[in-house]
Amino acid sequence: MSGNRNHFLKDLLRTEDLSRADVELVLATARDFADEPLKSASALAHKSVAIYMTKPSTRTRLASETAVAHLGGTPIFLRGDELQIGRGETIEDTARIVSQFCSALIIRTYAQSDVDQLGAHASIPVINALTDEDHPTQLLADWMVIREKFGKDISGRKLVYVGDGNNVANSWLLMGAIMGAHVIAATPSGKFAVAPEVIAKAQEIASASGGKVESTNDAKAACEGASVIYTDVWMSMGDSESERAEKFKALSPFAVDEKLMSLTAKDSIFMHCLPAHRGEEVATTVIDGEKSVVWREAFHRRTTIQALLYLLTRGELKGN
Numbered sequence: 326m327s328g329n330r331n332h333f334l335k336d337l338l339r340t341e342d343l344s345r346a347d348v349e350l351v352l353a354t355a356r357d358f359a360d361e362p363l364k365s366a367s368a369l370a371h372k373s374v375a376i377y378m379t380k381p382s383t384r385t386r387l388a389s390e391t392a393v394a395h396l397g398g399t400p401i402f403l404r405g406d407e408l409q410i411g412r413g414e415t416i417e418d419t420a421r422i423v424s425q426f427c428s429a430l431i432i433r434t435y436a437q438s439d440v441d442q443l444g445a446h447a448s449i450p451v452i453n454a455l456t457d458e459d460h461p462t463q464l465l466a467d468w469m470v471i472r473e474k475f476g477k478d479i480s481g482r483k484l485v486y487v488g489d490g491n492n493v494a495n496s497w498l499l500m501g502a503i504m505g506a507h508v509i510a511a512t513p514s515g516k517f518a519v520a521p522e523v524i525a526k527a528q529e530i531a532s533a534s535g536g537k538v539e540s541t542n543d544a545k546a547a548c549e550g551a552s553v554i555y556t557d558v559w560m561s562m563g564d565s566e567s568e569r570a571e572k573f574k575a576l577s578p579f580a581v582d583e584k585l586m587s588l589t590a591k592d593s594i595f596m597h598c599l600p601a602h603r604g605e606e607v608a609t610t611v612i613d614g615e616k617s618v619v620w621r622e623a624f625h626r627r628t629t630i631q632a633l634l635y636l637l638t639r640g641e642l643k644g645n
């Protein structure tokens with residue numbers, strides 16, 4: 326998987342590549358970059374970072390390009406259809422070429438296996454900026470906000486994801502497990518649930534970290550007394566439009582509205598990675614209400630990607 330595990334973590338390909346110590350270091354470094362954005366303004370001076378995306382992006386692209394700029398480097402944005410990879414050049418050859426010109430590669434695409442393959446063949450750090458299975462950089466920003474709101478001691482707190490068992494749900498459980506948290510995914514049963522192998526992986530991590538990972542089909546029970554309610558869109562990029570009606574029907578009991586929020590703890594927060602679809606997965610009054618921290622999550626996309634780039638290009642993350 327990621328680089329030479331005895332010495333350092335070369336890439337961030339999957340959420341579970343990160344150890345608790347790595348996450349703590351990213352959060353501390355991101356805190357510095359939040360307080361002082363230009364603290365390491367020459368770390369990537371005269372260097373370039375490729376940002377390659379085959380899916381749309383607003384936040385991750387802006388956060389990545391500005392993070393590179395804040396470190397003194399030049400971002401090179403590459404669309405999927407602009408590279409020879411779109412005409413059949415192999416991932417392996419593309420990885421070799423990008424490695425000759427750039428200091429890191431940030432990639433957003435469909436198949437996790439493509440990202441894994443890029444990591445295996447690139448000599449530079451490769452950062453997963455979302456696949457169909459995972460969204461690790463999002464979770465780093467989310468944990469900055471959880472820290473800001475609740476501090477380091479989260480014992481006794483329930484952190485609940487409600488909605489589609491998608492890439493963000495996977496990352497939510499895995500990162501929560503790494504952080505020793507009590508995380509729950511409340512999803513429909515069947516094909517819109519979190520995959521059993523992801524739950525098993527998260528539970529394995531939690532058994533070592535002191536965390537607790539649960540899944541349920543009962544949104545109300547999950548939200549009872551919860552400190553965090555997190556949701557995401559019901560139709561992800563790459564989801565088949567032919568499933569929309571079936572999916573919305575299965576997910577309608579999982580819409581986050583005032584009633585669901587009224588079951589949560591007094592100091593609870595509402596989180597969403599964005600983009601949001603008001604009136605679908607979340608009510609307007611909730612996402613635009615006083616418990617919502619969605620703009621702070623978006624803010625920390627830049628600070629955390631800046632921290633990741635800084636640390637990975639210096640070989641300062643260790644992995645598991």
Ligand code: CP
Nearest residue numbers: 382383384385598599
């Ligand atoms: N949250 C997130 O990844 O947003 P974008 O799709 O706009 O990058």
Ligand code: NVA
Nearest residue numbers: 491557561562598599
């Ligand atoms: N689950 C969503 C997240 C977008 C940031 C998607 O993959 O489209």
